[in-house]
Amino acid sequence: MKTLVIIPSRLSATRLPGKPLLKINGLSIISHVFKKAQEANIGEVIVATEDQEIIDDVKQNGGQAILTEKKHKTGTDRIYEAVKKINNSDVELIMNLQGDEPLMNIEDIRNLNNQMIKSNHQLGTLASKISDKNLYENQNFVKVETKENLNISNFPEANNFMRKITEQKDNIYHHLGIYCYQKETLQNFVALKQSSNEVKTNLEQLRAMDNDIKINVALAKSSPIGVDTEEDLVAIKKIMEYKTQ
DSSP states (O other): OEEEEEEEEOSSSSSSTTGGGOEETTEEHHHHHHHHHHHHTSEEEEEEESOHHHHHHHHHTTOOEEEOOSOOSSHHHHHHHHHHHHOOTTEEEEEEOOTTOTTOOHHHHHHHHHHHHHHOOSEEEEEEOOOOGGGGTOTTSOEEEESSOOOTTOOOBEEEEESOOSSOOTTEEEEEEEEEEEHHHHHHHHHSOOOHHHHHHTOTHHHHHHTTOOOEEEEOSOOOOOOOSHHHHHHHHHHHHHHTO
């Protein structure tokens, strides 16, 4: 089964201006993510963006990038435009990686890809164990509830995704925003209208669940920090710059 990895990225979308091009160890965040995806070695890697500056940066650092329209409401819409433009009939799985997680674990990316190939499910994602109980109330950390306890070899279905949990329940994990779609599932998903649950919670994955697209969850070994704020950037820089000393 052939996988295509697409990383959606744009300059205007965040609390941190120009985030994808901010540098760590002399390399932009988006190019760090691109190189991580290449190291995972599961398929061709392409950045999909509406910004020429991101395309220039990725290409300058040896990567591939494709220019997409500015009108997209979500990263998934941007990914689907890129898939149509690339038009590779051999590709069966589309991996959507976040462009702001340079610490993503390569083994976790591979594990999700392998689970999708073995199982032939419609849509897969990753989640990790929650070690800090304060995260249950933190709305920036999306939670997923699975039908079974997650372990490194299983791939159970998600029951629900939520931002906040008032009472602790079994099988609740930290959801990582990485998705792997069957190509046909991606096509079906972007054709659907936003569901009321999706709009209310600002969680795109609920559109899939509200339309009977099952989401299966693989266990990730680690929870990478995403870069959303200046504080996140400082924290990630400390980790990544220390590693290269």
